[in-house]
Amino acid sequence: MLPPKEFIKRIRPFSFLRDNEIDLLLNELEVEAFEEGEMILKKGERSDYVYLVFSGRVGIYENGELVDQISKGEIFGLFQTHDREAIAEEDTICYLIKRRSFEELMERNRKFAEFFKSFEERKFRRIAEISREESITERLFLARVGELVSKKPVVCYPHTSIKDAAIRMEMSGVGSIVVVNGDMRPVGILTSKDLRGFIIHGKTPEEKVSAYMSSPAVTIEADAPVFEAHLELLKRGINHLVVTKNGRVEGVITANDVLMLFEPTTSLVVLYRKLKKSRNIDEMRSAFTSLKISIANLVLKGMHFYDLSALLTDIYDYVVEKTIEIIVSEMEKDYGKLSDFVWVHMGSSARKEQVIATDQDNAIIHSGDNEAMLELGKRVCETLDYIGIPKCPGNYMASNPKWNMDVEKWKKMFHEWFMNLTSENVRYLSVFLDLRPIYGEEKLYRELMEEIKQSFTSQSLRFLAYDATMFEPPVGLFGLRRLREVDIKMRGIYPTTNGVRVLALESGFIDITNTKERLEKLGEIKLIEEDLLNSLKEGYEFLQDLRLKNHSKGLLEGKEGSANIVKLSEIDKIDALVLKETFKIISRFQKFLKGHYGIERGL
Amino acid sequence: MMNIREANFISIDLETTGLNQKKDEILAIGAVPILGTRIMAGESYYTLVRPSKFRIDTIRIHGLNPKELENAPNFSEIAEEVFRLIKGRIIVGYAVEIDYNFLKRAFKIEGYKLKNQTLDVIDLERAVCYILGERPISEMTLDNLAEKYGIKTPYRHNALADAFITAQIFQIQLLRSIKYGIKTIDKLFELIKRGEIDRQFGSHIF
Numbered sequence: 001m002l003p004p005k006e007f008i009k010r011i012r013p014f015s016f017l018r019d020n021e022i023d024l025l026l027n028e029l030e031v032e033a034f035e036e037g038e039m040i041l042k043k044g045e046r047s048d049y050v051y052l053v054f055s056g057r058v059g060i061y062e063n064g065e066l067v068d069q070i071s072k073g074e075i076f077g078l079f080q081t082h083d084r085e086a087i088a089e090e091d092t093i094c095y096l097i098k099r100r101s102f103e104e105l106m107e108r109n110r111k112f113a114e115f116f117k118s119f120e121e122r123k124f125r126r127i128a129e130i131s132r133e134e135s136i137t138e139r140l141f142l143a144r145v146g147e148l149v150s151k152k153p154v155v156c157y158p159h160t161s162i163k164d165a166a167i168r169m170e171m172s173g174v175g176s177i178v179v180v181n182g183d184m185r186p187v188g189i190l191t192s193k194d195l196r197g198f199i200i201h202g203k204t205p206e207e208k209v210s211a212y213m214s215s216p217a218v219t220i221e222a223d224a225p226v227f228e229a230h231l232e233l234l235k236r237g238i239n240h241l242v243v244t245k246n247g248r249v250e251g252v253i254t255a256n257d258v259l260m261l262f263e264p265t266t267s268l269v270v271l272y273r274k275l276k277k278s279r280n281i282d283e284m285r286s287a288f289t290s291l292k293i294s295i296a297n298l299v300l301k302g303m304h305f306y307d308l309s310a311l312l313t314d315i316y317d318y319v320v321e322k323t324i325e326i327i328v329s330e331m332e333k334d335y336g337k338l339s340d341f342v343w344v345h346m347g348s349s350a351r352k353e354q355v356i357a358t359d360q361d362n363a364i365i366h367s368g369d370n371e372a373m374l375e376l377g378k379r380v381c382e383t384l385d386y387i388g389i390p391k392c393p394g395n396y397m398a399s400n401p402k403w404n405m406d407v408e409k410w411k412k413m414f415h416e417w418f419m420n421l422t423s424e425n426v427r428y429l430s431v432f433l434d435l436r437p438i439y440g441e442e443k444l445y446r447e448l449m450e451e452i453k454q455s456f457t458s459q460s461l462r463f464l465a466y467d468a469t470m471f472e473p474p475v476g477l478f479g480l481r482r483l484r485e486v487d488i489k490m491r492g493i494y495p496t497t498n499g500v501r502v503l504a505l506e507s508g509f510i511d512i513t514n515t516k517e518r519l520e521k522l523g524e525i526k527l528i529e530e531d532l533l534n535s536l537k538e539g540y541e542f543l544q545d546l547r548l549k550n551h552s553k554g555l556l557e558g559k560e561g562s563a564n565i566v567k568l569s570e571i572d573k574i575d576a577l578v579l580k581e582t583f584k585i586i587s588r589f590q591k592f593l594k595g596h597y598g599i600e601r602g603l
Numbered sequence: 604m605m606n607i608r609e610a611n612f613i614s615i616d617l618e619t620t621g622l623n624q625k626k627d628e629i630l631a632i633g634a635v636p637i638l639g640t641r642i643m644a645g646e647s648y649y650t651l652v653r654p655s656k657f658r659i660d661t662i663r664i665h666g667l668n669p670k671e672l673e674n675a676p677n678f679s680e681i682a683e684e685v686f687r688l689i690k691g692r693i694i695v696g697y698a699v700e701i702d703y704n705f706l707k708r709a710f711k712i713e714g715y716k717l718k719n720q721t722l723d724v725i726d727l728e729r730a731v732c733y734i735l736g737e738r739p740i741s742e743m744t745l746d747n748l749a750e751k752y753g754i755k756t757p758y759r760h761n762a763l764a765d766a767f768i769t770a771q772i773f774q775i776q777l778l779r780s781i782k783y784g785i786k787t788i789d790k791l792f793e794l795i796k797r798g799e800i801d802r803q804f805g806s807h808i809f
Contacts, residue, residue, distance in 0.1 A: 002644060033640045096641075
């Protein structure tokens with residue numbers, strides 16, 4: 001076997017190829033070395049080859065401008081565009097694959113072909129799916145038990161009192177506690193079922209755990225495949241397995257953990273029902289916490305942003321509505337009937353685009369009762385924070401008198417922002433122009449929206465558009481390849497939402513808040529060309545997916561840190577490739593905005 | 604004067620029963636043609652060679668399957684094909700002199716006279732280091748050279764794989780020489796000779 005085969009086999013999408021198909025590529029393979037500065041593909045030249053970079057770096061130029069950089073394991077020259085040229089930016093070695101063999105393979109191998117077609121047509125979601133297809137079976141059979149352990153083991157000793165053990169279980173929010181000797185070797189397990197045994201037969205809570213635990217504990221080593229754990233659970237009809245590493249306790253997995261790997265959505269349905277059934281703040285808090293984790297798991301298993309954000313919006317909205325309802329009825333005992341108000345959300349929650357760690361961005365539009373409304377705002381924000389929706393560090397909350405006003409003051413405020421375009425006011429506009437009513441009298445919200453639609457100025461549009469083009473995505477010379485990490489919110493999501501928002505404001509449908517829906521509407525009125533629009537939609541979802549994945553990983557690993565920073569060395573090669581394409585699309589969008597609002601001429 | 608970019612090379616690696624050119628025999632031939640700086644990997648050639656004197660069950664070479672060796676052609680059956688493949692090309696190899704002498708002797712028995720130029724990547728490495736003012740790596744094994752040029756990939760060693768890796772090392776050496784201004788084959792051989800002098804007398808006299 002030629003060494004190139006080993007190299008090629010490991011690169012996606014070549015990994016989709018069967019052995020004899022790779023041989024077909026190799027049958028005519030040539031390997032060429034290019035000097036730094038050497039022209040590899042001239043403008044307008046149709047090459048007989050597709051190029052796979054083995055080492056070095058190649059710059060792709062369009063009208064003298066660097067538009068892409070290709071490095072190890074990436075290909076160029078497959079889709080020919082006549083105004084492009086390829087130049088070696090370092091000494092570069094390329095594998096030259098005959099275009100003919102390449103095309104023949106695309107005909108033979110559906111997955112291989114689809115990979116490239118999806119890429120060309122910018123169907124990013126499909127690319128991720130193609131890459132994932134191969135991993136589903138892998139996951140079921142290759143995933144190790146240790147990967148399912150999400151918590152440090154909760155343990156006690158045989159002589160621990162039943163009461164202390166139960167307290168420890170409650171504090172850690174677990175359904176079982178592992179009973180260990182001094183060496184962390186399991187001697188038994190005490191589950192909720194064993195506790196029922198105690199309640200029926202026990203005498204005092206000071207009795208020892210050893211009298212009621214199930215012993216010996218059924219254990220499984222951390223490196224055993226998950227399906228073995230599945231079989232063990234089924235065979236013994238138990239719910240808990242103690243996971244060990246070299247005989248010492250690593251954690252506990254439940255039948256649910258295993259089932260979730262097979263069917264992640266089941267747990268969500270159960271938890272969602274639990275949330276809706278909760279009768280008080282504490283029950284809601286517990287259901288909400290498990291839901292967040294369950295959703296994080298779903299994201300890592302490949303659920304997409306657009307599907308999930310709808311679900312998340314539903315859950316968050318429900319929690320907020322229910323909380324306000326509880327607090328309003330509490331307050332009405334002291335204050336009497338509260339006057340009309342509407343609770344609104346701003347930011348990502350208003351756009352129905354929240355991610356798991358979204359914090360509170362809320363405000364109250366009311367009809368005059370300042371004192372009671374501020375109290376309401378304060379109590380609701382505190383409670384939401386307790387439930388698990390953290391306070392907004394920027395203090396954009398209904399507990400802040402600045403964002404808790406009667407509708408007339410709100411109108412005046414917007415008017416002032418539109419007229420007096422300081423950088424502070426532009427920032428306020430970009431926050432408060434995404435406004436969605438959550439609870440209360442929607443009439444007040446509609447009154448404000450009408451006013452907004454009447455009072456924006458063309459100058460304010462240009463300032464907002466400028467804001468959307470200020471941060472350019474990293475393409476071109478200082479492109480991705482030079483960066484170790486990139487802030488995808490700042491460089492990608494922010495420019496997109498902001499740009500789309502200003503177009504929506506101009507076109508009179510600022511009350512549609514969701515970016516994707518706004519884009520669709522923009523398509524209907526043909527303000528943006530369809531190709532750019534569709535690419536933008538795909539790219540936007542990809543960025544949000546990436547961000548969600550990051551958030552989820554952080555949540556499950558208990559790591560703090562910004563979910564918006566993507567470390568290029570840590571993401572999948574395919575993700576990196578799509579990220580690069582996405583930034584190119586956003587760059588095009590910014591160019592459109594600059595042209596549309598005449599920003600290049602200055603403000 | 605032949606331009607390097609148009610020169611025909613062929614990277615060759617043999618597997619033999621041992622290092623004694625008089626007694627030992629060829630067991631496998633791997634060959635990868637190179638046109639200028641372009642490795643024509645698709646035109647690679649590989650064959651096992653059934654030895655005529657050695658008993659196959661006494662041969663212990665890692666990775667060679669005795670059954671396949673039993674069914675392989677002997678040298679006289681492939682001599683013409685290989686001779687035609689090599690003819691007119693500069694033979695490139697790692698410690699190429701040994702392989703060349705094996706080939707020359709085997710061909711002589713079959714009535715062919717091998718008279719190719721040879722080029723050793725070890726010699727070229729010294730020469731390139733000399734002109735670029737680099738300190739040569741201390742132990743010039745094939746692996747170390749591959750590592751130096753960033754082409755080390757995990758692969759199963761056999762005559763063809765090694766011939767390919769050698770071709771890749773040679774390719775980069777060529778590119779570096781060309782960049783330095785050495786454009787013709789004559790200049791390239793001159794350079795190698797200079798490198799040898801340098802080695803014999805020590806670089807301090809230059």
